[in-house]
Amino acid sequence: MKVYNLSVALTTLAFLMACASVMLIKSFTTFTVAMLSILFLFLLLYSIFSKGIATRIFFIVLCVSHIIGLWTLHLFQNSFTNSGWAAVKQFDFSAEQFIIIFLPVLAMYFLVIILLNFLDVFLPPLSKISPLNSNNHLPLEANNKTIKFNLAIVFIILFMLPVHDFMFSNMVAVTGQSHLQNPLPFKIGGILFYFTKILLPIILLSLYFRARSSLILLIIVLGYALFVGLTQMSRSSLFMLVLPILLIHQYRRDYLYTALSGIFLVSGGILLGFFREIATEINILEIIKGQSIIDLFYLILPELSNFSFQYETLVNIASRFGGGQDVVLASQYSIDATGGLLANLSRIFLGDLTYASESSWHLYDFVPLQGQGVGYGGITAQLIQVSKGNYLLTLLIIIFLSIILKIFDYLIIKISNRSKNISVTYILVMPVILLFFLYSSFVLIYYYIVFLVCIYNLLKVNLNIKVKE
Numbered sequence: 203m204k205v206y207n208l209s210v211a212l213t214t215l216a217f218l219m220a221c222a223s224v225m226l227i228k229s230f231t232t233f234t235v236a237m238l239s240i241l242f243l244f245l246l247l248y249s250i251f252s253k254g255i256a257t258r259i260f261f262i263v264l265c266v267s268h269i270i271g272l273w274t275l276h277l278f279q280n281s282f283t284n285s286g287w288a289a290v291k292q293f294d295f296s297a298e299q300f301i302i303i304f305l306p307v308l309a310m311y312f313l314v315i316i317l318l319n320f321l322d323v324f325l326p327p328l329s330k331i332s333p334l335n336s337n338n339h340l341p342l343e344a345n346n347k348t349i350k351f352n353l354a355i356v357f358i359i360l361f362m363l364p365v366h367d368f369m370f371s372n373m374v375a376v377t378g379q380s381h382l383q384n385p386l387p388f389k390i391g392g393i394l395f396y397f398t399k400i401l402l403p404i405i406l407l408s409l410y411f412r413a414r415s416s417l418i419l420l421i422i423v424l425g426y427a428l429f430v431g432l433t434q435m436s437r438s439s440l441f442m443l444v445l446p447i448l449l450i451h452q453y454r455r456d457y458l459y460t461a462l463s464g465i466f467l468v469s470g471g472i473l474l475g476f477f478r479e480i481a482t483e484i485n486i487l488e489i490i491k492g493q494s495i496i497d498l499f500y501l502i503l504p505e506l507s508n509f510s511f512q513y514e515t516l517v518n519i520a521s522r523f524g525g526g527q528d529v530v531l532a533s534q535y536s537i538d539a540t541g542g543l544l545a546n547l548s549r550i551f552l553g554d555l556t557y558a559s560e561s562s563w564h565l566y567d568f569v570p571l572q573g574q575g576v577g578y579g580g581i582t583a584q585l586i587q588v589s590k591g592n593y594l595l596t597l598l599i600i601i602f603l604s605i606i607l608k609i610f611d612y613l614i615i616k617i618s619n620r621s622k623n624i625s626v627t628y629i630l631v632m633p634v635i636l637l638f639f640l641y642s643s644f645v646l647i648y649y650y651i652v653f654l655v656c657i658y659n660l661l662k663v664n665l666n667i668k669v670k671e
Contacts, residue, residue: 234297235276238304239269245308249315253322254611255627256634263635264311264525267580271526272304282527285567293530303533307582310589310600317604351413355406359426362402369394370433370495377436377478398430400633400646403442408629410447415456423447424466428473433495435478437471438641444470446632477502524580524639531565532583533590540564546588549578551602553645561587581642606647610634613654620658630654 242265249261275282275295282290293299369375372384375395385391406423413419424444431440448463480502537546541557548554549561562578563569565587578584585603589596614634618627637646 231276231295231297231300234300235272238300238308239272241308242268242272245311245315248312252315252318252611254318254607254615256610256614256631257318257607259631259635260607260638261311261315263639264582267525267639268304268307268529268582269525271524271529272300275526275530276300287566287568288527289566289568290527290530291534291567293534303530307529307586310585310596313600314604314607317600318608321604321608349414351409352416352419355409355413355419356422358402358406358409359422362398362426363429365394366398366430366433367495369398370498371493375399375434375436377434398434399439399442403446403636404629404633406443407446407450407632411450411629415451415454415459417459420447420451420459420462424463424470428466428470429495431470431474432477432498435474437474440470440474441467442636445636449632524583524642528565528579528583529586532579532586535565535587535590537588543588550584550588551644553643578642581638584642606644606651609651610654613651613658617654617658 246261246265249258249265252258252261275290275293279295282288282293284291293303372386372391374384374386374391375398410419410423424447427440427443427447430443431437444463444467448460448467451457451459451463537543540546540561541549545554545557546561549556549558558578565578565583579587585599589599610631614627614630617630633650634647637643637650
C-alpha cells in the first residue's frame with residue numbers, strides 16, 4: 203500500500219471515529235457498536251498489508267460479516283429471543299456486553315494478521331509479481347469468442363435440471379431431511395450431494411468467468427440457483443451459486459448486473475426461508491416424497507398469498523455468514539455440557555459428529571422439529587466455543603488458522619502464476635471463502651488443500667514435459 207493511500211485510509215478512520223463520538227448523544231451502546239465497527243474496519247485495513255490474496259479476501263468477508271452482525275443485533279433487538287431460532291439467551295444488548303464479547307474477537311484476529319505478517323518475514327516471497335498486478339489476465343469485458351462458455355453453462359444447467367429433480371424425489375441433499383432419503387446404490391446419494399454442493403458451483407464459476415456478460419445468461423443462472431435452492435431447501439446452495447456471480451460482475455465493473463445479483467441474493471434467500479418454513483411446519487416433504495419438485499410448487503404456491511416481508515427473515519439471512527448472533531451464543535457456550543473439550547475439538551477440527559446434535563441444541567437452547575437444524579454458528583463462533591477462557595488454546599488456534607491461511611496464500615498464488623490468468627486466482631479463492639463462511643467446515647478445507655496441491659503438481663508436471671520437449 204502506498205504511503206499516500208495509507209494516510210488517506212487513516213484519516214478516514216479518524217473521521218469515522220469522530221462521527222462515532224457524535225453518537226454518544228443518542229446512546230452509549232450505539233457509540234460502542236460504532237467504535238467496534240470502526241475497529242473491524244481497521245482490522246480490514248491492516249489485513250491489506252498481507253501479501254496473500256486468500257488472506258485479504260478472507261478478512262474482507264470476515265470484517266463485513268461482523269459489522270453487519272453487530273448492527274443487526276443493535277438495531278433489531280426486538281427480533282431476538284431467549285431461545286429458538288433467534289436466540290441470544292442472556293445477552294442484554296448493553297454496551298458492556300458488546301465490549302466483553304467482541305473485543306476479544308478483534309484481538310484474536312489482529313494476532314492472526316500479526317502472525318501472518320511475521321511469517322512473511324521468514325518465508326520466501328509469495329511471488330516476485332503478484333497476479334493481481336499482472337497484465338496477463340482476463341479482460342474486463344469478454345469478447346465474442348467466449349460465447350462457447352455461455353453455451354456450455356446453458357447446456358450444463360439443462361442437463362442438471364432433471365438431476366436435481368431426481369435428487370429431490372429421493373430426498374437427496376434436502377436440508378434436514380436425511381431421515382427421508384431413499385437408499386441409492388453405489389453411494390450415488392453421497393456423490394450427488396458433494397458434486398452439486400461443491401464441485402458443480404466451482405465448474406459453473408470457472409465457465410462464467412470466461413463467458414461474455416449477458417443479461418439473458420445472468421437470468422438463466424440466477425433462475426437455476428433458485429431452483430437448486432428450492433430442490434435442496436437450502437439458502438447456502440443459493441449463496442454458493444449467486445455470490446460468486448455477484449463478485450465476478452463487480453470485478454468486471456458491471457454494476458447493473460452486480461446490483462441485480464445482490465437484490466436476487468436477498469429476495470431469493472427470503473423466499474427460500476418462507477418455502478422451507480411452510481414445508482417443515484405442515485410436514486409436506488414426507489407427503490411429497492417420491493414426487494417431482496413441480497408437485498411441491500403446486501402445494502406451496504397457494505400459501506404465497508399469506509407471504510409478507512418480516513424483518514426476522516432478513517435478520518436470519520444476515521446472520522447466515524455469522525459474526526453477530528452466533529458469536530453472542532458462542533460466548534455463552536459450555537463445552538462441559540456437550541461432551542467436553544476433546545469432543546468439541548474433534549467436532550470442529552476433525553468432523554466428529556458424535557455430539558453434533560447436543561452442541562447445536564445447547565448453542566441455541568432449542569431442540570428443533572424433525573427435519574430442522576440450527577447449526578453450530580460461523581467460523582468465529584466455532585473457534586470461540588472451544589477457546590473461551592483458555593489462553594493457551596486460543597494461541598494454538600490463532601497459530602493453526604494462520605498456517606491454514608498461509609498455505610492457501612502460497613498454493614493459490616503459485617498456481618495463478620503458472621496459469622498467468624487472474625480469473626484462476628478468483629476461481630481458486632472463492633471456495634476458500636465459501637468453505638470458511640458458509641459451511642465453516644475445517645474437514646472440507648483440508649480436502650480443498652489436498653485438491654490444490656494436486657492441481658499444483660499437475661501443472662508442475664505439465665510444465666516439465668513442455669520444457670523437455
